[in-house]
Amino acid sequence: MRPAAAPARAATAHRDSARLTSAFKVKKSKWKSKTKKKGGFFKKLGIFLVVLFVLFLVFVALVIWLIVRFFRRAGRNRRNA
Numbered sequence: 001m002r003p004a005a006a007p008a009r010a011a012t013a014h015r016d017s018a019r020l021t022s023a024f025k026v027k028k029s030k031w032k033s034k035t036k037k038k039g040g041f042f043k044k045l046g047i048f049l050v051v052l053f054v055l056f057l058v059f060v061a062l063v064i065w066l067i068v069r070f071f072r073r074a075g076r077n078r079r080n081a
Helices: 002-080
Strands: none
Touching: none
């Protein structure tokens, strides 16, 4: 009778340890997912800000180019007239 009782206890202990391990893994994965979401948000925000900055630089360069072009044409028209 005793040999039958010993494996039953081992199986129960195995189940409990498996539950604890799976519960710990779930908590760990939830924590990782939270940090990944924050990192993803800041990464996307950074990319968005870099794109906005590049577009701003292109816009400023275009405005400067148009101003220079306008003054050059105005200077040519004064000389010809």
